[in-house]
Amino acid sequence: MxxxxxxxxxxxxxxxxxxxxxxxxxxxxxxxxxxxxxxxxxxxxxxxxxxxxxxxxxxxxxxxxxxxAPSLLHGDGIDSQRIDHAVRRPRTVDDRTLDALAKLLASTRHLEDCVGAAAVLLPERGHVNLLTELASESRGPIRTRVIDLAGQWAQHHGWLYTALERYDEADQWFSRSLEWALEAGDDDLAATVWSFKGHVAWLKGQVGPTIGLTHTARRYTGIHAGQTAYDALQEARGHALLGDVSEVERLVDEAHALSQLATRQMADGSAPPWHYYREDGFWNLEGGRAIAPVRPRQAVELLEAGLAELPPDQLHADWADAYRRDLEAAQRATA
Structure with a gap:
């Protein structure tokens, strides 16, 4: 029920x-x-x-x-009783409770792919508030894991606001996520948040911050190759808006090699959990988006291929609709 x-x-x-x-x-x-x-x-x-x-x-x-906190986001296999206990007694949080909250976040991400950001935003807020309280109350050896997980929830909440075009609120949550990621020493999460800040800048048409914030994300070393590949393509988007074709092509080539490494990391389970959707189709979509301003015909081919490769549970995601709009714009540019 x-x-x-x-x-x-x-x-x-x-x-x-x-x-x-x-x-x-x-x-x-x-x-x-x-x-x-x-x-x-x-x-x-x-x-x-x-x-x-x-x-x-x-x-x-x-x-x-x-x-x-324990709302309709709870799916099969979620230990709701442990989460309920954390709501009532936040100072008693333990590893098993954090396991349940991590599993809940994973199911929430997949739910959002199916039903959209608007349907998930308000139910998720209770969980984000819970993690915020846990981060405030936690101490001792478990604190690092608590704030790392809180940062992951905050990052997803920032994404929901981004998908709903509420960019100021998105940036507030990304900033909170970044603070927790830095305290936890989670370079993968920190790079991801800087990247999302760059993405918001791109959505707002701010070319300089798009390139600058994304370049900040690219300074992190030793992180999942999927993040580095994505950021090469995102930085390419900024240079495409400036008409710098040679830099776009250089970054796209760099991203291609990194995305192949990312695919292997996904297969061996070493990728962070929030990269779950970055499969082969995703890289075609991002490549098409990156080159659309300078190579619209090639962009059409990549975007069509990427959309065709999406799994059924991602076909109606908000971010999938955004790539469909990219495809329509690239098709108009070639007409």
Missing amino acids: TAETFGQCLRRLRGEAGLSQAQLARMVPIHQSNLSRWEGDRQAVEDRVLVERLETVLGAPGALTRAQ
């Missing part, structure tokens, strides 16, 4: 208490418009004190807190 979202739980508890939205809003007190957005899962409640106040008024201690 699918777990309730925060909004569904709040609406149910209010109904069981025999209260209208207006009555509950006056008792808390809050604006009724806020209550309506929360019940519709259109806005997350980030104030824990306010959540506890709602629970007190509704006579349901802990119910909304549990719904806020």
Whole structure:
């Protein structure tokens, strides 16, 4: 049975208490418009004190807190009881709890590929808030693993905002992820976040920051080849906008060799978990995107090939739609 979202739980508890939205809003007190957005899962409640106040008024201690973190993102094989325990007692987090939260993040990434960023954003916020609290409370030997995992959740949350074109919020989450990655000493995650910052700059049409931020990501050595390959192509995108054909071709050639190494690393299981979607089709898509401004005909071929190679569970992802728009633009350029 699918777990309730925060909004569904709040609406149910209010109904069981025999209260209208207006009555509950006056008792808390809050604006009724806020209550309506929360019940519709259109806005997350980030104030824990306010959540506890709602629970007190509704006579349901802990119910909304549990719904806020273990939400509909829980899939098969997720140890929900351990996550529930972490919500109630964040200082007791252990390795098995972190294993459950890492598995949950992996399932969330795949869910987002299927249903889109908008459907995942608000349910995910409870988990991100939980990891934020764990990062604040953790100490001792387990802290490094806690903040590393918190950084991974924050990075994914930043991606969701990026997909929804809410770039300021995306950058805030990427910055938080970067802080945790640096503390944890996770160079792969840090490079990934710098790269995403460069991607946001590219989406905003800022050529200088696109190249500069991506070049910062490329300074990291000894990381997964898939990240280095991607960043070569992303930097090529920036140079393509400047019309620097020779630099674009140099970077694309560099990325091709790195992507072959990345494929081998994916096969032997040494790639970080957030690289799961960077298979052969992905490299054709990124190559097509990189060269589209300077080689539109070749870009059409690569983008068509990449889209044809996507697995069924990624066909309707937000990022797949973005490559379809790239293909349409390249086709118009060749007409």
